Amino acid sequence: MLTEEEKKEIQEEIKQYPYPAVACIDALKIVQNHRGWVSDESVRDIAQLLSISNEEVDSVATFYSRIYRKPVGRNVILICDSVSCMILGYESLYNYISKKIGVSFGGTTSDGRFTLLPISCLGDCDNAPVMMINNDHFNRLTIEKIDELLDRYK
Amino acid sequence: MERPLTKHIKPGSVSLNMKDYIQLGGYGNLQKALKNIAPAEVTALVKASNLLGRGGAGFPTGVKWSLIPMDGDKSTPKYLVCNADEMEPGTFKDRYLLEGNPHQLIEGMIISAYAIQAGKAYIFLRWAYKKAEKILREAIADAYKSGYLGKNILGSGFNLDLYVHSSAGRYMCGEETALLNSLEGKRAMPRTKPPFPAISGLFGRPTVVNNVETLSWISHIVEHGAEWFKGLSLTPTGGTKLFGVSGRVKNPGTWELPLGISMRELLEEHAGGMTPGHKFRGALPGGASTDFLIEDHLDVKLDFSTVAAAGSRLGTGTMIVLDDKTCPVAFIHNVEKFFALESCGWCTPCREGLPWVEKMLASIEEGTGKMEYLDLLNFNAKFMGPGNTFCAHAPGAAEPLQSGLKYFHDDFVKHITDKKCPWR
Structure with missing residues (x-):
C-alpha cells in the first residue's frame, strides 16, 4: 500500500503531464525516497495508480540504474569507476573502502549501514577521484579522507 | 579575450542569483526579444549566427529550430527541452554552467521557447547533479515570481511553463529521442528517425532538444547579434x-x-x-x-x-x-565497459558487440588474450560503426576502440605476447 503522503506526491507530479503514465519514473523515485527501494508490491501499487500494467512499471524500474529493486543499506556509497577516475586511482579507494566495510560492489553490510555500488562518470572529472554517499558529492578523494567521511554516515 | 558564458562565474563561489543577474542586465534580452523581435526573426538570428549545438554533435541550432512547423494550429502544444543529462565520461562542462549561472540558461530557454512558440519547457537533468537541481529549482521559482515565467510574460501575451525533470540514471538518456521517451516516463530507448523531434517529439508534438551550453548562448546572441558571435572564434565557425x-x-x-x-x-x-x-x-x-x-x-x-x-x-x-603511467588497454577497457553496461539493448551490434569487445579487452588486460582478438576487435569496431546501428551509442563506443587499436597496437601485442599487463 502506498502511503497517503506518497500518493499525494505522485498526484502532484501527474498534474504537470498530459496523462498519468508519464509520471512513472517520478513515482518510482518518490516511493524509493520514502522506502529506500522499490518492492514488487510497490510496483503493483504504482501501476494501479497510473493505470498501466505491472510489467510496464517494472520494465521502467529495471531499466534505470538509480532505481533499486532490491533493498539497500541506510547509506549508499557510489564510487565513480569511469576513465578519469580510473587514471587518478579510484581502484585503490575502492579497495580500501571495500576492505573497511567488508563488502564488494553490489554488496550491503550485514548491519545494513552501507551498500557499495559503482557509478559511471559523475561529471566532476577535473576533481577526480569522485564519489557520492546518498545525495552528497565528494571529490579529490584520498584514502586518508575516507575514514572520517564514512564516520559521518551511521 | 571575451568569455560571455562564464565571465560572471567565479570558480568555487556561489551561483549567480536572480538579483545579481538582473543587476548585470539579466532578462533585458528577454524583454528586447518579446517586445521588438518576432519569433521567426529570433530563429533567423540564431541561424545567421551559425551556433552549432554544444552537446557533442555540432548540428546548427537555428536549422533545428527552423524545422518546427510554425503555421499549424496555435492550440497544438510545442515543447522545448534542455538536455542537461551530461553523462559522457570525462565531461563536466554543463555542470559548471548550471551551478554557476542558472538564469543565463533560463533566460536563453524562454527566448528559445518564444522563437518556436513552445508553451512548455523541460530541463532534463542527470540524477547525480543534486546541487544543480536545487539551484535550478530556486532560480525557476524566482523567475516565476518576477513574471519571466508563467502566463503573459512581461505583458507580451506569451506563456511558458518551465519544469525540471531529474533523471533516474542511464547514459542513453542523453540521446535526443531516448531522452524524450524517458521524459514520457518510459525506458530510454532511441526512436526511429524520421520523424525527427521537430515534427514528432515529446508526446508526439513538435519539439526542440538543445544542450545546456547551446541554450546559454541565446540571450547573448539576441543582445550582440550574429556577427559578434561569429567573431568570437579563431576559425569561421563562431563562438x-x-x-x-x-x-x-x-x-x-x-x-x-x-x-x-x-x-x-x-x-x-x-x-x-x-x-x-x-x-x-x-x-x-x-x-x-x-x-x-x-x-x-x-x-x-x-x-x-x-x-x-x-x-x-x-x-x-x-x-x-x-x-604513459596509465595502461592504454586498461583505459580503453574501462571506456568500453561503460558503453557495454549503458547499452539499451535494442539493436544487435550494440547489445552483442559491446559485451564481446569488453570481454576480449578484459582478457587481454589480464594476460589471457589471444592475437586473433585484435582482428575481432577491429571487426567489431567496424560492425558497430555508423549505419549499422539504431543510434549513435555503439558508433561512439567504436571510436576510442578503433583509434586505440591503431595508435597503441604495440601495447596490445605486448600484453598478448608477455601474457601480462606491462603496467601492473
Whole structure:
C-alpha cells in the first residue's frame, strides 16, 4: 500500500503531464525516497495508480540504474569507476573502502549501514577521484579522507 | 579575450542569483526579444549566427529550430527541452554552467521557447547533479515570481511553463529521442528517425532538444547579434566553447576559450602541461565517445570540422588525457565497459558487440588474450560503426576502440605476447 503522503506526491507530479503514465519514473523515485527501494508490491501499487500494467512499471524500474529493486543499506556509497577516475586511482579507494566495510560492489553490510555500488562518470572529472554517499558529492578523494567521511554516515 | 558564458562565474563561489543577474542586465534580452523581435526573426538570428549545438554533435541550432512547423494550429502544444543529462565520461562542462549561472540558461530557454512558440519547457537533468537541481529549482521559482515565467510574460501575451525533470540514471538518456521517451516516463530507448523531434517529439508534438551550453548562448546572441558571435572564434565557425581537461595534467579544469585554439594551447597553457613524471601519450578530445588524438595532432585546431579532419570529433570539448603511467588497454577497457553496461539493448551490434569487445579487452588486460582478438576487435569496431546501428551509442563506443587499436597496437601485442599487463 502506498502511503497517503506518497500518493499525494505522485498526484502532484501527474498534474504537470498530459496523462498519468508519464509520471512513472517520478513515482518510482518518490516511493524509493520514502522506502529506500522499490518492492514488487510497490510496483503493483504504482501501476494501479497510473493505470498501466505491472510489467510496464517494472520494465521502467529495471531499466534505470538509480532505481533499486532490491533493498539497500541506510547509506549508499557510489564510487565513480569511469576513465578519469580510473587514471587518478579510484581502484585503490575502492579497495580500501571495500576492505573497511567488508563488502564488494553490489554488496550491503550485514548491519545494513552501507551498500557499495559503482557509478559511471559523475561529471566532476577535473576533481577526480569522485564519489557520492546518498545525495552528497565528494571529490579529490584520498584514502586518508575516507575514514572520517564514512564516520559521518551511521 | 571575451568569455560571455562564464565571465560572471567565479570558480568555487556561489551561483549567480536572480538579483545579481538582473543587476548585470539579466532578462533585458528577454524583454528586447518579446517586445521588438518576432519569433521567426529570433530563429533567423540564431541561424545567421551559425551556433552549432554544444552537446557533442555540432548540428546548427537555428536549422533545428527552423524545422518546427510554425503555421499549424496555435492550440497544438510545442515543447522545448534542455538536455542537461551530461553523462559522457570525462565531461563536466554543463555542470559548471548550471551551478554557476542558472538564469543565463533560463533566460536563453524562454527566448528559445518564444522563437518556436513552445508553451512548455523541460530541463532534463542527470540524477547525480543534486546541487544543480536545487539551484535550478530556486532560480525557476524566482523567475516565476518576477513574471519571466508563467502566463503573459512581461505583458507580451506569451506563456511558458518551465519544469525540471531529474533523471533516474542511464547514459542513453542523453540521446535526443531516448531522452524524450524517458521524459514520457518510459525506458530510454532511441526512436526511429524520421520523424525527427521537430515534427514528432515529446508526446508526439513538435519539439526542440538543445544542450545546456547551446541554450546559454541565446540571450547573448539576441543582445550582440550574429556577427559578434561569429567573431568570437579563431576559425569561421563562431563562438567560444567550454573546453575541459582531465587526467594526469597539472591543472585539470574547464575554461571558456575561442573555438579554433590548438590542442597544444589547451593542454599546455590552460591545463598546465602534464603532471611531473608523466608523459602525454594521447587524448580523447571530446569525451569517451571520440577517437584518440596523439602527439602528432597537438597542433590540430579545436573546432568541429578541424578535429573531424584529424580523424576524431570535438564532441563535448572535454578532453581525457592518457599518460604513459596509465595502461592504454586498461583505459580503453574501462571506456568500453561503460558503453557495454549503458547499452539499451535494442539493436544487435550494440547489445552483442559491446559485451564481446569488453570481454576480449578484459582478457587481454589480464594476460589471457589471444592475437586473433585484435582482428575481432577491429571487426567489431567496424560492425558497430555508423549505419549499422539504431543510434549513435555503439558508433561512439567504436571510436576510442578503433583509434586505440591503431595508435597503441604495440601495447596490445605486448600484453598478448608477455601474457601480462606491462603496467601492473
